Amino acid sequence: MATERDDDGLESFFAAARGAGRPSDDLVARVLADAAAVQGAGRAPAPAPLPRSGGWFSGLAGALGGWPAVSGVTLAGVAGLVLGFTAPDLVDSWSGGQIWSLSGGVGTMPEIGALWEEAGDV
Amino acid sequence: MSGEPPAYAALPDGALMVLFANGDPGAARVLTGRLLPRALSHAARVLGDRAEAEDVAQEAMMRLWRAAGDWRQDGGAQPATWLYRVVANLCTDRLRRRGRMDPLDDPDAAADGTPGVEARMLQADRLAALDAALATLPDRQRQAVVLRHIEGLSNPEIAAILDVGVEAVESLTARGKRALAAALAGRKEALGYGD
Numbered sequence: 499m500a501t502e503r504d505d506d507g508l509e510s511f512f513a514a515a516r517g518a519g520r521p522s523d524d525l526v527a528r529v530l531a532d533a534a535a536v537q538g539a540g541r542a543p544a545p546a547p548l549p550r551s552g553g554w555f556s557g558l559a560g561a562l563g564g565w566p567a568v569s570g571v572t573l574a575g576v577a578g579l580v581l582g583f584t585a586p587d588l589v590d591s592w593s594g595g596q597i598w599s600l601s602g603g604v605g606t607m608p609e610i611g612a613l614w615e616e617a618g619d620v
Numbered sequence: 621m622s623g624e625p626p627a628y629a630a631l632p633d634g635a636l637m638v639l640f641a642n643g644d645p646g647a648a649r650v651l652t653g654r655l656l657p658r659a660l661s662h663a664a665r666v667l668g669d670r671a672e673a674e675d676v677a678q679e680a681m682m683r684l685w686r687a688a689g690d691w692r693q694d695g696g697a698q699p700a701t702w703l704y705r706v707v708a709n710l711c712t713d714r715l716r717r718r719g720r721m722d723p724l725d726d727p728d729a730a731a732d733g734t735p736g737v738e739a740r741m742l743q744a745d746r747l748a749a750l751d752a753a754l755a756t757l758p759d760r761q762r763q764a765v766v767l768r769h770i771e772g773l774s775n776p777e778i779a780a781i782l783d784v785g786v787e788a789v790e791s792l793t794a795r796g797k798r799a800l801a802a803a804l805a806g807r808k809e810a811l812g813y814g815d
């Protein structure tokens with residue numbers, strides 16, 4: 499604090515002014531609210547929640563477009579399987595006889611015995 | 621805002637700034653307790669208007685919070701000096717917008733919380749007289765006188781705040797005091813300061 503001779507009689511006025519700057523509770527609250535806002539803004543944003551870990555199958559489902567897409571693929575696969583078992587000739591006719599020729603003449607449903615024979619020949 | 625938590629009491633303002641930047645809410649409270657009264661007092665005496673001074677003090681503190689992220693604990697400016705400088709500049713901006721300063725319109729606005737109606741009125745009158753006298757000074761003289769004789773800063777500190785040399789500060793305060801003494805000469809007896 500300044501300690502000077504009070505030749506001009508001003509010191510009494512200055513003394514009256516010292517301490518007159520006590521802030522009101524409202525001002526203190528506003529300043530602290532500003533401080534909290536700045537601190538909140540400066541804090542790193544919370545990381546986005548990680549996807550639930552569901553193993554490789556969940557990853558595969560995600561790659562395919564999610565569970566709705568997986569169910570569609572599954573339905574198509576099952577339908578194809580049923581169709582192949584119940585009406586193999588129809589499937590072959592749809593393919594224009596290509597499956598017959600590619601299978602070496604055994605058709606879409608070779609007899610299981612033929613596989614054994616092939617294994618035995620080796 | 622009196623009484624700092626022991627964990628903070630020994631810490632300098634610069635260290636508190638670093639703590640604040642790291643998200644410590646306690647640092648904000650302690651810095652507010654230390655610096656807000658100075659900013660408000662400075663602004664109130666320079667502007668002569670309590671409401672305006674509160675706006676300036678709040679704005680200056682906001683700038684302090686925003687500066688905390690880049691604050692260097694060692695070698696950087698003292699937060700108090702930095703804040704005084706911001707307050708001085710904000711006050712200068714307001715005075716320029718106002719045009720030439722008019723005497724204080726509302727003396728009661730500067731009233732302190734002194735108990736008792738008469739004491740409060742007398743205190744308000746003294747402060748109003750001082751503010752009115754300060755208002756007659758050029759901005760730089762007013763800032764220098766307030767910082768030196770009311771805020772109690774040293775001349776080098778004031779030189780840093782006002783961005784002038786120490787000799788200029790001495791000149792500003794000397795001329796400011798002479799002008800103040802002349803302006804208040806006729807008011808001392810009426811305000812209970814009769815010799």
